Amino acid sequence: MASFFSNAHSSALITLSPLLLLLLVSAAESQCTKKPVIFNFGDSNSDTGGLVAGLGFPVNPPNGRTFFRRSTGRLSDGRLLIDFLCQSLNASLLSPYLDSLTGNKFTNGANFAVVGSSTLPKYVPFSLNIQLMQFLHFKSRTLELVTAGSESFVNDEGFRNALYMIDIGQNDLADSFAKNLSYVQVIKRIPSITIQIKNAIKTLYDEGGRNFWIHNTGPLGCLPQKLSLVQLKDLDPYGCLSSYNAAAALFNEALRRLSQEMRSELKDANIVYVDIYAIKYDLIANSTKYGFSSPLMACCGYGGPPYNYDIRVTCGQPGYQVCKEGSQFISWDGIHFTDAANSIIASKVLSMNYSTPRQKFDFFCRS
Ligand SMILES: *[C@@H]1O[C@H](CO)[C@@H](O)[C@H](O)[C@H]1NC(C)=O
Ligand SMILES: *[C@@H]1O[C@H](CO)[C@@H](O)[C@H](O)[C@H]1NC(C)=O
Ligand SMILES: *[C@@H]1O[C@H](CO)[C@@H](O)[C@H](O)[C@H]1NC(C)=O
């Protein structure tokens, strides 16, 4: 493995792949006629620096090495899916709500997502419910400032036309498994998770929000972290944990049905459900087609094959090992995806092939 992995301090040199450069260039084409405003709620899959801003909890290099060339608090070597989606609108990347030093005054929205967040328990930072409460405060304070004459902040119309994105649930499932609950016990908790998401959509709707973008959860059983921690492995044909993936799929089915219900209940709302699971599972199952070599191995971690994950030496902690070419890996740190993987995931999301209803991502900022 010596040629594959370099020591933590020996190599920080990374190159941008031509594919990524292409994506960056084409991302400048936006159909938006209104300034896009986005509010996002979620966990580490879409945390653009909230954990660091909120708790000061360090996210060390090599996180960020590929794209930002410094750690931004994102758990990836580069951009997250939400960053690529913002770029597709030619919009600035979303600042974490808790970032008091943000330069843009949240003129294009705010990101409430924080690493580790789940829907339950409800009153623990930074659960979905707490993120919602933060949003309600943010909104009333912002509108106060607008009334007082501040023009740069999002106004009432901006809140109404904004896109409300939700990407949460992975930690609810993962935490349940981690507590040694049986598969049956884990799936019994699914309705209590999805009801939280339903309540969040209703709250935002009652506040005037009409545009929703819901990501379902990825194949939990394909994460190198889970694969390395679970002792008794029930593996599927691609080497992923069947029970974990089955639970994720059941959660997604509940979320899909919920989205459908909400669509008929809230007639004037646009609720788009995006099948992230299918995108990620395809990426892993057909990894070579997409140019990835070891779909179940983390680029940054410890221990080498098969998973390069060790809970005692995680990415950025003393002693970690990191691959040379992150662009050949799907998994960055055993839990989160690389810039290269997120770029492909984003292009799939933008294709509409995985969206119900088939709605372009920029639907909310076109008139
Ligand atoms: C994208 O944003 C940049 C910088 O704000 C601007 O110069 C450019 O015209 C925008 N492009 C499109 C296609 O909206
Ligand atoms: C989970 O169960 C396994 C095997 O029964 C046991 O070794 C482990 O300590 C348990 N973990 C927790 C967190 O209870
Ligand atoms: C892998 O790719 C093939 C061909 O495109 C597709 O039919 C199949 O569904 C993919 N596998 C998964 C698990 O998505």
Ligand SMILES: *[C@@H]1O[C@H](CO)[C@@H](O)[C@H](O)[C@H]1NC(C)=O
């Ligand atoms: C979306 O689906 C169309 C029609 O099946 C296909 O031609 C296209 O390649 C797909 N795009 C992506 C990004 O999967």
